[in-house]
Amino acid sequence: MRGCPPAQACMAKAQRAMPKPDEYRTIQAGPLMSALSFTSMTHCYFGNYAAANALLDELLALADEKGAPQWKAMGIVGQGYVLALTGKASDAIEMLTAAITAIRSTGATLSMPSHLSILATAYAGVGQFDDAWRCIGEAKAAKITTYSVDAGCLPARCTPMSGFDATGGSFTGTRVP
Secondary structure, eight states: OTTOOOHHHHHHHHHHHSOOGGGGGGSOHHHHHHHHHHHHHHHHHTTOHHHHHHHHHHHHHHHHHHTOHHHHHHHHHHHHHHHHHTTOHHHHHHHHHHHHHHHHHTTOOTTHHHHHHHHHHHHHHTTOHHHHHHHHHHHHHHHHHHHOOOTTOOGGGEEGGGSEETTTTEEOOEEOO
16 A cells, blocks of 8 residues: 555564563553553554564553553453454454443443454354444444544534434534634
8 A cells, every 4th residue: 555664664663662571660551551552453453463462461461550441451352353363253252342341331432443343353253244233333333423523623622422413424513612
């Protein structure tokens, strides 16, 4: 694809972005957990599942240590993604369903379309296409309510839930001055 660097360049950038394990204790936990999560996904995208799992294990350990249930759930989503991509879809479904439930219990919505798409992939992997389509529908609805704002309207200045048409995806919400 145009503008898309080769896989090795992407992986090199991801590796440079990650601190070394001996530097972990000098970094605030939030940014470190974010780096562990997103870098693990980069590894997944390029099929480096062992490296992804190693980072996810570190994320889960740190999330447990810091009492960060949101990050723990994100780590479990990542592990479920690896399972779905490595032919263990039935295990992935159980793991992803539990993680998505945990994330929803915090009220978080930002990555929900992505999580539901991963769950749809797992359902498709075991031939449960009705469940896969249900997840895709939920992901589309979550995308509309999570990401759709009219041009130039920052989420902090909008009331997006006030006017979404979940079937057509149009935004009719009001801007907050």
